[in-house]
Structures are given as structure tokens and as C-alpha cells.
Amino acid sequence: MTENILEIRDLVVHYETDEGCVQAVNNINVIIGKKTILGLVGETGAGKTTTALSILNLVPNPPGIIKSGSIILNGVDVLKLPPKKMEEVRGNDVAMIFQDPMTALNPVMTIGEQIAESVMIHGERSKEKALNRAREMLEQVGIPASRSGDYPHQLSGGMRQRVVIAIALACNPKLLIADEPTTALDVTIQAQILELIKELNRKFDTSMLLITHDLGVIADVCDRVAVMYAGRIVEEGTLEEVFNDTLHPYTEGLFNSLPNLRKRGEELVPIKGMMPDPMNLPKGCAFAPRCPYTIDECTEAVPELKKIGSHLVACRRYEDKNFRLRRNS
Amino acid sequence: MIRFIIQRLLQLIPAILISSFIIFFAMNLTGGDPAMIIAGDKASAERIEQVREEYGFNDPVPVQYIRYMAGLVRGDMGISYVTNKDVFKSFMARLPATMELAFASVFFAVLLSIPLGIYTAINQNTWKDNLGMVFALFGVSMPNFWLGLILILFFSLRLGWFPSGGRSGIISVVLPAATVGLGLAALITRTTRSAMLDVIRQDYIRTAKAKGASDRAVIYKHALGNALIPIITVIGLQLANVLTGSVLAESVFAWPGIARLIFDHISKRDTPMVTGSIILCSIMMCLVNTVVDIIYAFVDPRIKAQYVRKG
Numbered sequence: 066m067t068e069n070i071l072e073i074r075d076l077v078v079h080y081e082t083d084e085g086c087v088q089a090v091n092n093i094n095v096i097i098g099k100k101t102i103l104g105l106v107g108e109t110g111a112g113k114t115t116t117a118l119s120i121l122n123l124v125p126n127p128p129g130i131i132k133s134g135s136i137i138l139n140g141v142d143v144l145k146l147p148p149k150k151m152e153e154v155r156g157n158d159v160a161m162i163f164q165d166p167m168t169a170l171n172p173v174m175t176i177g178e179q180i181a182e183s184v185m186i187h188g189e190r191s192k193e194k195a196l197n198r199a200r201e202m203l204e205q206v207g208i209p210a211s212r213s214g215d216y217p218h219q220l221s222g223g224m225r226q227r228v229v230i231a232i233a234l235a236c237n238p239k240l241l242i243a244d245e246p247t248t249a250l251d252v253t254i255q256a257q258i259l260e261l262i263k264e265l266n267r268k269f270d271t272s273m274l275l276i277t278h279d280l281g282v283i284a285d286v287c288d289r290v291a292v293m294y295a296g297r298i299v300e301e302g303t304l305e306e307v308f309n310d311t312l313h314p315y316t317e318g319l320f321n322s323l324p325n326l327r328k329r330g331e332e333l334v335p336i337k338g339m340m341p342d343p344m345n346l347p348k349g350c351a352f353a354p355r356c357p358y359t360i361d362e363c364t365e366a367v368p369e370l371k372k373i374g375s376h377l378v379a380c381r382r383y384e385d386k387n388f389r390l391r392r393n394s
Numbered sequence: 395m396i397r398f399i400i401q402r403l404l405q406l407i408p409a410i411l412i413s414s415f416i417i418f419f420a421m422n423l424t425g426g427d428p429a430m431i432i433a434g435d436k437a438s439a440e441r442i443e444q445v446r447e448e449y450g451f452n453d454p455v456p457v458q459y460i461r462y463m464a465g466l467v468r469g470d471m472g473i474s475y476v477t478n479k480d481v482f483k484s485f486m487a488r489l490p491a492t493m494e495l496a497f498a499s500v501f502f503a504v505l506l507s508i509p510l511g512i513y514t515a516i517n518q519n520t521w522k523d524n525l526g527m528v529f530a531l532f533g534v535s536m537p538n539f540w541l542g543l544i545l546i547l548f549f550s551l552r553l554g555w556f557p558s559g560g561r562s563g564i565i566s567v568v569l570p571a572a573t574v575g576l577g578l579a580a581l582i583t584r585t586t587r588s589a590m591l592d593v594i595r596q597d598y599i600r601t602a603k604a605k606g607a608s609d610r611a612v613i614y615k616h617a618l619g620n621a622l623i624p625i626i627t628v629i630g631l632q633l634a635n636v637l638t639g640s641v642l643a644e645s646v647f648a649w650p651g652i653a654r655l656i657f658d659h660i661s662k663r664d665t666p667m668v669t670g671s672i673i674l675c676s677i678m679m680c681l682v683n684t685v686v687d688i689i690y691a692f693v694d695p696r697i698k699a700q701y702v703r704k705g
Binding site: 121123148149152154155156157160161163165168169170171172173174175182183186187216218219229232233 | 597598601602603604607609611695696
């Protein structure tokens with residue numbers, strides 16, 4: 066038996082629209098071990114959310130289609146499950162925290178009912194017991210149980226996100242997917258929510274896929290990091306490996322574009338250009354048009370994810386043994 | 395909440411006063427001398443003048459209006475010129491027939507259109523959706539009287555399943571309710587469809603799916619619960635409309651309801667009967683709308699919260 070909670074193998078997801086085929090996720094491999102927190106970083110449109118929705122088999126269809134690949138969750142390929150079985154997996158084996166807590170809750174149901182619903186879908190028969198469990202979960206996420214009869218509009222954004230977390234953790238999922246859980250919140254609330262997620266993750270022994278574009282969040286929470294660009298993973302390793310021994314030029318670009326207190330007053334260095342149109346990806350490395358290290362070989366074929374030194378990177382420049390990023394030299 | 399309901403009911407009073415004044419004033423503008431109708435064709439000029447004085451037709455309109463409203467509060471809306479019967483009682487005698495038809499047609503419409511609206515929404519842009527929408531278009535564009543006649547031809551004359559007209563027990567309401575209801579169903583279907591389409595794209599639907607909720611639970615519990623406000627609005631408006639009578643359907647099916655009462659008495663220039671009936675209809679309209687407002691508060695906690703805060 067495998068020790069991994071999640072293994073995504075060769076996943077390809079396209080959105081087939083009238084205008085053309087959007088290649089959102091192109092052949093990615095992700096592995097998450099027990100009690101591990103993997104951070105998935107990348108800019109908007111890199112395919113992070115699509116990857117996450119694929120794990121729940123909730124890619125909006127039409128237009129989204131999972132073209133190929135397999136997603137082994139806890140030893141079972143969820144893409145091959147019939148719809149009824151998939152419903153049992155959702156919320157129970159894998160749960161998701163969404164980006165915008167203002168819209169993620171049903172406005173006409175009390176928060177207690179919304180948590181209890183999840184408990185009842187996954188086996189609890191008695192509504193009374195489910196509501197008790199809901200009150201317990203509210204306490205866990207730091208909301209007084211007495212508020213279980215409140216409606217979402219009576220709560221602040223941070224509290225709503227706590228409710229969303231309570232819904233996700235109500236059935237003790239083995240894998241928690243958090244899709245930019247703090248993006249829509251105030252900075253002070255962000256820190257609280259991150260602390261809460263970390264704490265509950267330890268308490269419930271959950272593995273987690275944390276999607277974010279915020280390297281600060283990654284540094285705070287994650288064990289491992291995967292950097293995604295134009296539907297592909299371009300670098301993957303432990304937090305230390307990726308942060309201290311950055312290999313991919315795109316990852317380097319991400320770090321360079323962060324404001325740095327020690328270099329106050331200096332201009333930020335953004336990555337030049339835009340991400341390529343996912344309907345029309347280049348033949349070679351998708352980052353090549355923006356990459357300061359590009360050579361001719363880069364535009365010829367898509368680089369494969371290979372182990373270079375300590376961890377995995379997809380960059381052809383490492384065929385040259387002496388190649389180093391400026392950041393590392 | 396009770397305070398809110400009482401408040402809403404009190405707000406009805408100015409609405410009723412304004413609408414009744416407009417109706418009363420407009421009826422006075424329609425011309426024709428009621429005194430001549432009362433006195434009869436062959437009455438002398440003195441007799442007509444005497445009637446005018448007796449009934450207060452010489453007073454200014456506002457004075458007549460105040461006198462009329464004072465009577466209305468006591469349930470006295472005058473006597474019909476034609477039948478010599480009490481207007482209020484005549485109206486109330488017809489009300490059950492109209493209410494029966496109204497509720498039956500709205501029931502029929504809701505039964506048909508909400509499932510159809512949901513079905514077309516979840517099958518958006520497929521042939522199933524198109525077929526449903528063609529049906530809805532058919533429903534709106536078909537004239538009531540024509541549909542009524544076709545139904546009579548087929549179901550009562552050929553098959554003999556239902557009576558062709560009149561009000562005789564529950565079976566007689568089927569054809570008129572279907573006729574009126576089909577027209578209503580079209581609009582409710584469209585409203586349900588668009589409200590559902592709006593709701594099923596919301597994030598909380600995705601949250602519900604991510605919990606593992608079945609498609610059924612997602613649609614009926616999460617989506618429909620949130621789509622109800624526009625649907626209830628349309629149903630309320632339609633109910634108010636048919637409660638105040640559907641002249642064509644009542645005529646085609648010889649249905650003894652309010653619409654035919656008003657229609658018959660307009661042609662006979664029976665001012666007290668027409669004025670009284672229209673004012674009573676407008677009061678019913680206001681009542682239905684208030685009930686709809688109150689239902690909103692029960693459907694949507696956000697609306698309830700607003701009221702509770704204000705009240």
C-alpha cells in the first residue's frame with residue numbers, strides 16, 4: 066500500500082470553448098504524503114484552481130474536460146468513480162476551503178445547518194447529533210457555539226471563512242484543499258486564519274494542498290512547494306530547497322518581484338511580459354518568452370521535470386553543468 | 395416580526411385610499427347621468443332633479459367620495475341600479491368562484507412551471523432546454539379565449555370528460571384553470587429558469603457539491619431555496635391578477651366570477667356596482683402584495699433581518 070494520500074499522475078485538463086481549447090492543466094504530477102502540507106504557487110491563470118477542482122472531480126463541465134491522467138486519493142482513482150461514490154468521497158476523504166468566504170456560504174441556511182449538512186451526508190442519521198457536531202466544530206474554529214443559528218450575513222468575512230473551514234473539517238477529511246484561503250481577507254485576519262488552518266491541520270492529522278500566489282503564506286505554512294506555470298509544474302521540492310536553492314528562472318522571478326524591507330526604496334523587479342495565452346501555448350518552454358536566461362534550445366521542446374541537485378525542476382538550461390541562476394551565484 | 399406584519403398592514407391604508415379615490419374619480423368622469431338611469435327612461439326633468447338631490451349627485455366629487463368611503467367602512471357600498479341588490483353582498487357572492495378559479499390556475503401553473511423551469515435550467519443550451527422554452531413561448535403567445543375554446547372542443551365535446559361551462563363542483567374548474575394556468579405557467583417557467591441559472595453559478599453551490607451533497611439536494615435545497623424570491627414575486631403578481639378576475643376565461647367557460655360581474659355591469663352603466671367591485675379588487679390586490687412581502691421575510695433571512703432592525 067502506498068503511504069501517499071494523493072497522487073496525481075499525468076493530469077491534463079482542457080476547457081473547450083467556442084473560441085478554442087484552453088489548455089489549463091498540462092500533464093502534471095503531484096504527490097502529497099501523510100500529514101504533509103504542499104504549497105502550489107503560481108500566478109492567476111496558471112491552472113492551480115483547476116487542479117484542485119479536478120481532485121474533487123468538480124471541474125465545471127461544460128466547458129471543462131479532464132482529458133487524461135489519474136488522481137489516486139487514498140488508493141482510489143477518483144476519476145474512475147461513479148457519481149454516487151464520488152459524492153461519498155467529497156467532504157469525507159477530501160474537502161475544500163474556497164477563496165471567497167463572502168460567497169461560499171448559502172445565504173438562506175444557518176451556519177449550524179450548513180456544517181451539520183456535511184455531517185449528515187456522510188453517515189450521521191440524527192439531525193440532533195449532527196447539529197451538536199456542528200456546534201463542536203464552531204468552537205474548534207473559534208466561533209461560540211451559541212452562534213450556530215446565525216445566518217452568514219450576520220458574520221464578518223473572517224468568521225465566514227472560519228465557518229467554511231469548519232464545514233471542510235467536519236468529517237475529518239484525509240486531504241484538505243485550501244484554494245487561496247486568505248486572499249479575500251484583511252491582513253490581520255489572514256494571519257489568524259493561517260494559524261487556525263495550521264493548528265487544525267496538526268490536530269486532525271490532515272494532509273493539505275494549499276493553493277496560493279503568496280510566497281509569504283507558503284513560507285509560513287508549507288512543508289513542500291510546487292511552482293506552477295501555464296498548466297505545468299516547473300519546480301518542486303521541500304520548502305528549504307525551493308526557497309534557499311531556487312532552480313527555475315520563474316521561481317527566481319517570483320522572489321525578485323517581492324517587496325523587500327532591506328532593499329527599501331529600490332524598484333521592484335517584476336517578471337517582464339505576460340503569461341502566454343493558454344489557448345495558444347508555445348511549442349517549447351512556456352516561460353521562455355519572459356525568461357532572462359532563454360537560449361534557442363528553450364523554444365524547441367517542452368522541458369521535462371528532472372532532478373537537478375536537490376530537487377525537481379523543468380528547465381533545459383541545466384543541461385549545461387555550469388548554469389546557475391543569478392540569485393544563487 | 396408581528397410588529398412588522400402589523401406595520402405592513404397599516405401601510406395598506408394610504409394605498410387603498412389613494413387607489414379608491416382614483417377609481418371613484420375616474421368613474422365620475424366616464425359620463426352618463428346616473429340619475430337618469432335610476433329614474434328611468436320616461437321620467438320627467440323634475441323627477442330626475444329630485445333623484446339627483448336624493449342621491450347627492452349634485453355634491454362636489456370629493457364630498458361624494460368621503461360619503462362613499464364612510465359607507466365602505468361599514469360595508470355599505472350602495473345598491474346596484476340594475477339589480478337593486480347590495481353591491482358588497484353581490485361582490486362577495488361572486489368572490490368564491492373567482493378565488494376557486496384563481497387558486498386552481500395558479501396551483502396548476504406552479505405545478506407545471508417550477509419543475510419545468512428547474513429542468514430547463516439544469517439542461518441549459520441543450521435540446522431539452524429549447525423544447526421547454528418553446529413550450530413557454532407557446533404558453534405566452536396563445537390567446538386565452540382561443541385555448542379555452544380548443545380545450546372545450548376536445549375535452550368536453552369530443553371526450554366528454556369535463557363540463558363545457560358553469561361552476562358545478564371540482565371537475566368544472568379543471569378546464570378554466572388549465573386555460574388560465576397555462577398562460578401563467580409560461581412566465582413562471584421563464585422566471586424560474588433564469589433565477590435558477592443565476593443561482594447555480596454561485597460559489598455556495600460549489601461549496602455544497604464539495605461537501606458531497608447529491609445533485610438533488612444541491613438543486614432543491616441550495617439552489618431553489620435561493621431562487622425563490624423572484625419566483626414568489628411573479629407568482630404573487632399573477633395571483634393578484636387572476637384574483638381580480640380573468641374576463642376572457644370567465645366568459646368562455648360561463649364562470650360566475652367577479653370579472654364577468656364587472657363586465658356585465660359596465661355595459662349596463664351600473665356605476666355603484668362597477669365602482670364598488672373595482673375598489674374591492676384593488677383592495678385584494680394590495681392584500682396579496684402585502685402577503686407576498688411577508689412571505690419574502692420567511693424565505694430570506696436577510697430580508698427578515700432588515701425588517702426586524704427597522705421595526
